[in-house]
Amino acid sequence: MPNANKNKISSPFSKTNQHDQKYKTILSAASELFNVQGTRGTTLSQIADKLNLTKTSLYYYVKTKEELTHQCYLNTCIEMQAIVDKSLSCDGSAIDKLDALFRLNFECWNDIIKGNRGHLAGLTEIASLSTPHQEEISAHYRHFVIQVKDLINAGIEDGSMQAIHPGKAANAIWGNIFWLPVWLFSVEESERESAYQQWLTIIKFGLNNTPEKFEFKAISFDDEHMAPTGFDRSEQNRKKQEAFLRVGSSFFNHKGFKGTSLDELAKSLGVTKGAFYYHIKNKEDLLIKCIERTFNVEQSVLSDTMSMDINAIDKLAFAARKMFSIQLGEQGPLIRYATMWSLPADKRKEMEVIASQVRDLFGDMIRAGIADKTIKEVNLLVAENIIAGAIESIPDMAIAPNEIDLVKGSIDFFDIFFNGIATIQRG
Structure with missing residues (x-):
């Protein structure tokens, strides 16, 4: 467990701190701006203005933006850990506890959207710290994964969950939990409960529409080099720039914009x-080109x-697994979508439009699967975002990429979304 004894983390917003409530208000306001504008695009002056404080008053609580970003992320981890603890304390089988984890996370973000609780910072720019x-923040995230991994092992043992790969399934689950607010904000309030139920059903029972277990095709990923297009360069310069962009993506993924x-x-x-x-004008130009390459x-x-x-x-499964093999193989890494938060607001909006178009291509595959009856009738927005x-x-x-069998690893990772995690009677 990270350096927090049952989450009694020493911090400016602990219950023993007389400024707890004011500090939480600052964290909420800062988290909201960070989620919308990114940490790079948010200043302490903007946070002070949002709270009707002077910068001097704000500096009484926080000295630097990096410190505030860290505290926002730490606050998110504390809130998430409280949700995990509450879920694990629920009665019932392991799948019931997992249900509670999903429900409590949905209620948390839904309440934030409705303005019924303070904002939490999406953990999109950990690398900027x-x-x-x-x-510290990564240790919390790893602990979340370990707790769900242990829960899956318990579910396999009590018969409420299928015999899936616990570690990879736990990573996939947390990836979806932290991705939840990315798309939930775009859903009308009256439709959010229905969208959540779709999300839950896909994770529990999978996209596969047949009574038999979905079997992933034995396909080799050692095919053509997936080189980016759209750059008017000679082949030699293209290869050099490809190397720049791959290494740049790795740096941005691990160190963030500021730390690169x-x-x-x-x-x-x-x-x-x-x-x-x-080949590259400046750091922002490199980031944009890395995103465009992805x-x-x-x-x-x-x-x-x-x-x-x-x-x-089968197309959907192949495409998802191909992304896995590229990300962790010799052609990777691809840059994380979260790095878009480091761009200026106008450029980020432009990139987000393209990101949405990419997700829609997954939606096209899902739509085709519904038509040929290999995929269940599902909400396209929810399914493509899963x-x-x-x-x-x-x-x-957590496993080093060079220790992963890309073919088997990709099956283990995506199995939950095609076959689900809950034990159900087939046939």
């Missing part, structure tokens, strides 16, 4: 700064998969 703070140094990046590639700047790769995978002569559910949330969480897997 200092190394000690990164390690172009000097360090150039050194890791064994090139001079002059050679680096021949979109191009994903669109290429999805378009190619759509043309395959197989059932729609796959997107899983893909976004792939880099969080």
Whole structure:
């Protein structure tokens, strides 16, 4: 467990602190702005203005934006841990406790959307924190995964859950929990309960529409190089830029925008700064190109998969697994969607439109699966975001990528979304 004895973490918002309530208000306001504008696009002055405070008053509670970001993330972890603890204390089987975990998370974010509780910061920019703070928040996240992994093992033992890979399923589940607010905000209040029930049903019982267990096809991923398109360069320069973008994506994924140094990046590639700047204008230009590369790769995978002569559910499974193999294989990494929060607001909106278009391609596969009756009748928005949330969480897997069998690992990771986690009578 991370450095928090049952979450009694020493912090400015502990119950023994006389400024607890005011500090929580600051955390809520800051979290809301961070979620909308990103930490890079949010200033302490904006947070002070939102609270009708002077900057001097705000500095009484927090000295730097990095400190405030860390406290917002720590607050989210404390709230999430309280939800986990409450879920695990529920009566019933392991699947009942997992149900409670899903329900409490939904109610939490739904209440935030309705304005009934303070905002929580989405853990989208952990890499922007200092190394000690990164390690602390990451330790909390790993503990969440371990607790759900243990719950899945208990579910397999008591017969309420299927014999799936506990570690990979736990990562996939938390990826979807933290992705929940990304799409739930776009759902009308009157439709949120229905959308949640769809989300829950897919995770528990899967997308597969046949009475038999869905079997993943034996397909090799060692095929064509999924090189990005859209860059008017010679082949030699294209390969060099591809290397820049892959290494840049790795740096941004692990160190964030603020922590990524172009000097360090150039050194890791064994090139001079002059050679680096021949391909990249500045750090923001590199981030944009890394995001564009990811979109191009994903669109290429999805378009190619759509043309395959197989059932729609097999196409969906292949595309998802291909993303897994790229992210953790030699062609990766792809950059995390969360890095878009480091862009200026106008550019981020532009990138979010493209990200939505990529998710819609998954929706097209799901729609085709409903039509050919290989996929259940499901809400397309919910289903495509379940796959997107899983893909976004792939880099969080605790196992080192070079220790993963990409073919088997991709099956273990996505099995829950095709066959579900709950034990049900088939046939």
